[in-house]
Amino acid sequence: MRILLASIYPYAFFLLLLLIPFDGYVRILPNILIAIIVVAFPFVFKKTDFKKLVKLPTLLFFGLIFFLGLNTLLLGRFEDNSTVLLKILASGALLILYLPIKDFKKVYHAIIFSALLAMIISGINILMVVKETGAFDIWNPLNPLDTLLIERLYLGFLCVLSILASYQCMSATYKAENKYYLANIVLTIGFTFLIVSRYAILVLILLAILRLLYGKAKIIRVIVTLVIIGVVSTLAFIFNENIRKRFLYITPDTTVNEPLLKKTKGAEPRTIIWECAATILEKEQVLVKGIGFETTKNELLACYTTSISDDNRREKFLNRKYNSHNQFLDFYLSAGAIAVVLFITLFLVLFVLKRKDYFSTALLVTIVLFGLIENFFHRQMGAYYFGIIIILLLIQNSTYIEKKGHSEQLKS
Numbered sequence: 001m002r003i004l005l006a007s008i009y010p011y012a013f014f015l016l017l018l019l020i021p022f023d024g025y026v027r028i029l030p031n032i033l034i035a036i037i038v039v040a041f042p043f044v045f046k047k048t049d050f051k052k053l054v055k056l057p058t059l060l061f062f063g064l065i066f067f068l069g070l071n072t073l074l075l076g077r078f079e080d081n082s083t084v085l086l087k088i089l090a091s092g093a094l095l096i097l098y099l100p101i102k103d104f105k106k107v108y109h110a111i112i113f114s115a116l117l118a119m120i121i122s123g124i125n126i127l128m129v130v131k132e133t134g135a136f137d138i139w140n141p142l143n144p145l146d147t148l149l150i151e152r153l154y155l156g157f158l159c160v161l162s163i164l165a166s167y168q169c170m171s172a173t174y175k176a177e178n179k180y181y182l183a184n185i186v187l188t189i190g191f192t193f194l195i196v197s198r199y200a201i202l203v204l205i206l207l208a209i210l211r212l213l214y215g216k217a218k219i220i221r222v223i224v225t226l227v228i229i230g231v232v233s234t235l236a237f238i239f240n241e242n243i244r245k246r247f248l249y250i251t252p253d254t255t256v257n258e259p260l261l262k263k264t265k266g267a268e269p270r271t272i273i274w275e276c277a278a279t280i281l282e283k284e285q286v287l288v289k290g291i292g293f294e295t296t297k298n299e300l301l302a303c304y305t306t307s308i309s310d311d312n313r314r315e316k317f318l319n320r321k322y323n324s325h326n327q328f329l330d331f332y333l334s335a336g337a338i339a340v341v342l343f344i345t346l347f348l349v350l351f352v353l354k355r356k357d358y359f360s361t362a363l364l365v366t367i368v369l370f371g372l373i374e375n376f377f378h379r380q381m382g383a384y385y386f387g388i389i390i391i392l393l394l395i396q397n398s399t400y401i402e403k404k405g406h407s408e409q410l411k412s
Helices: 002-018 028-044 047-052 055-074 078-098 105-133 152-169 178-195 198-211 218-239 241-247 260-267 269-281 284-289 293-307 311-320 327-335 337-354 358-371 380-394 398-411
Strands: none
Touching (some): 002 028, 002 105, 028 078, 055 380, 078 293, 078 327, 078 380, 105 178, 105 380, 152 178, 152 358, 178 198, 198 218, 198 358, 269 327, 293 311, 293 327
């Protein structure tokens, strides 16, 4: 029985990670897979698996969960915090449930194939829209919300993870599969520019520059990389009208000569959201104990009601119930300074421990920048993706790390 479960377990986990973007479409299947994994876990788990965890960051992560639970319990915020707290617990559960699996290859492949499926489905939908309307215009009501499989921000985030996973799977010495990983990187970068995910494009540029800090011949690599980034960015702005519209905030309601700052404020919801969040921060109880996750949302909605003069825009904000769109800010508002300090300290400690490894540092940059513009713990999908990154950063696999460390030296 144990042998059978041990053979099924990794593939069930692979399928679970593969289906994350499809959670809203085939929810029953991920639930079945979770049930299989939870039932099988006691039979495949060994006490020695705990030795794989990086101790201090793991203590910080579960310390954050413990503090949020304590905050909820002592202040009687079960209704206020339960939804978000359950999603954070899901990330922690994902980490523990992955311990019996011996390496990260299945995680990398799950990310790659998940992104490919999402891109294929979204690509087909885009082609259908182009056939129907004659153009792919990002401000068309059909685009991108009704076209992409998942929201553009999350799809861009998944694309970045796919590129990093492909990079990590590539070997410095010749292997036949390298060409497939390289092809996936090229395809995914092209798709990112097609959907004009500002987050993904900017993160990829930063990660390309970050890679220059690893290895030899830095000056030559800096020059070549910056030239390539400059040329590609210029050509993209010249030949891709959607990129110009997204980065310069040119909407059907803006005029050509309108200042960029004014256009940004008119088109970017976060400018109003963060202004409202700043007013909530002035409350005395926020610093020490926060005001609870649901109460934070309600306070923001109250602020939108009084601060947005345009009726249509105010109605949009209230209908969509915009949260704070910053995970660090959300922890501060909802649970106080201790929660956000624990969260930031987790990333700082991970950076100190992993700074010599490009892949780990790139993952940290990716999730931190994502957290600055999104509350990923308000979404089941976001909690799962955070769990994946926590798996890759907190679980040590000495054999695989040693092999990749040698490979990185050759790459450099």
